[in-house]
Amino acid sequence: MPLCVIDTNIPANNVPDSFQERLRNFLTKLLDKKFVTVRINNGLRMCLGGGTTTEGNIVNVDLYGEFNSSERNKEYSTAVLAFIAEELQLEEKMIAFVIHNIPATHHFTVDMLG
Template structure:
C-alpha cells in the first residue's frame, strides 16, 4: 500500500501527463514494493506558501507498511526529491518530504486488513 502524494501550488498545466506513472516507478523502486500496490496522486493548484513566498513549492507525503526508517529514508528522500525537482521544477529547498510508517493491522484492502491478508491468510488473496 505504498502511497506518494504531492501537494503543490503549481497549476495542473505544469504537471506532466506521465508524472504519476513516473512517481509510481520511483516509489516502487525505492521502497522495493511491487507497483501493483502503489498509489500516486497530485493535488495541484493549491494556495500555498513556503517561507512566506508563493514561489513554486510542495509537500510530498509517503506512507508504507515497512521499508521506512532512518537509514532507508535517506535513499528514499534523495530519489523522490530528485524526481519531483527534475519533472516539475520545484526547487529542492522548497520541498518537504514526510514519511509515515503504517502497520499491517491499521491498513485495509479487499475489505480486510493487511495483517489478516498477509499474516493470517498467508497472502492467498494478494497474489
C-alpha cells in the same frame, strides 16, 4: 501498499501528463513494492516558510507506508526529492518531504477485508 500524496501550488497544466505514472514506476522500484498509489493535488493555494508570499512553486510530499528504518528513509528521501525536483524543474528547497510510518496492521485494501 504505499501511498504518495503530493500537494502543490503548481497548476495542473504545468505538471506533465505522465508525471504520476513515472513517479509510481520510480517508487515501485525504489521501495521494491508491487503496487504504489500516487495522488496529486495541484493548483492549491500555499505558502512556504515565514513570509507571506506565495511566489515560486511549492511541493509537499507525504509518503505513507511501513517505513521503520531511518537509514532507508534517508535513502528514500534523497531519491524522491531528486526525482521530483528534476521532473517538475524545481529547486529541492521548495519541496517538503514527510515519511509517515504506518504498520501493516493499520492499513487495508478491500480484498484484505473480505
